[in-house]
Amino acid sequence: MDEPEDLPPILVAPHRSLKTPARAVRPADMDAVRLLAPRMFAAMYKAPGIGLAAPQVDVGLRLAVVDLMPGDVRQPIVLVNPEVTRVSTEWATREEGCLSLPGQYADVSRPASVRVAYADLDGKRHEIDAEGLMAACLQHEIDHLDGVLFVDHLSALKRNMLMRKLAKERKLAHAEK
Ligand code: NI
Numbered sequence: 755m756d757e758p759e760d761l762p763p764i765l766v767a768p769h770r771s772l773k774t775p776a777r778a779v780r781p782a783d784m785d786a787v788r789l790l791a792p793r794m795f796a797a798m799y800k801a802p803g804i805g806l807a808a809p810q811v812d813v814g815l816r817l818a819v820v821d822l823m824p825g826d827v828r829q830p831i832v833l834v835n836p837e838v839t840r841v842s843t844e845w846a847t848r849e850e851g852c853l854s855l856p857g858q859y860a861d862v863s864r865p866a867s868v869r870v871a872y873a874d875l876d877g878k879r880h881e882i883d884a885e886g887l888m889a890a891c892l893q894h895e896i897d898h899l900d901g902v903l904f905v906d907h908l909s910a911l912k913r914n915m916l917m918r919k920l921a922k923e924r925k926l927a928h929a930e931k
Contacts, residue, residue: 761797762790762811764853766924767903768917772854776807776814776899779834781877787817788875791832794819799828803853805891807898810854818895822887831882836872836896839881841865848890850904857923858916862907864893 765772779787790813798806798819808817818833846866851859867885870892874880884892894904905913 758793758796760793761800762793762813764797764801764806764810765812766856767852767854767905767920769854771809771812771814772898772903773901774809774814775901776809776816779815779817779873783815784875784877787815787834790817791819791875795821795830798853801853804887805895806853807895809898809901816899818899820888820891820895822891832875833870833872833892833895834874834877836870836892836899838868838893838896839871840869842867842885846886846890848887850890850894852894852904855903855905855916855920858905858920860904860908860912860916862890862894862904864890864907868893870896 790808794806794808794811797811804822805818805820808815816835818836819830820833821828821830823829842865844866845863847861847863849859850862866889867883868889869881869883871879871881905916
């Protein structure tokens, strides 16, 4: 995949588009999706991050890109209309961050393993059984498609604290420019 040069800016919370559920990708969207996916990967690698959902670049489609880069080798996955079809009864807690909440991290509890069904850029259907980091990452990205951020899994107290900290840090960063 060639590295596109015009990277889509990543929205930072709070932003209305991050709270808006995305609509399903239709066959008529696929040309636009095939152009957008490489740009999303480029923005994600540059950030750097391991996942990016279309609403984070202000596109309201059920599309996400993921790459855990195992052993520092790129292993890009494009998820068109991904859906969690099975969850484990066992839960796991791990620290999460988000490119739309730069510098903010918190422990989030989710089902420890999931099955996710999705289509690729050729419309071919796939299923992944994921656990560990991949399970958390897939659930985090699919949450974005429903207008949900990782902080929405925290208590209101913790969420407000992180959001205030983010706002304060952004204000300081702008003041320094
Ligand atoms: Ni995120």
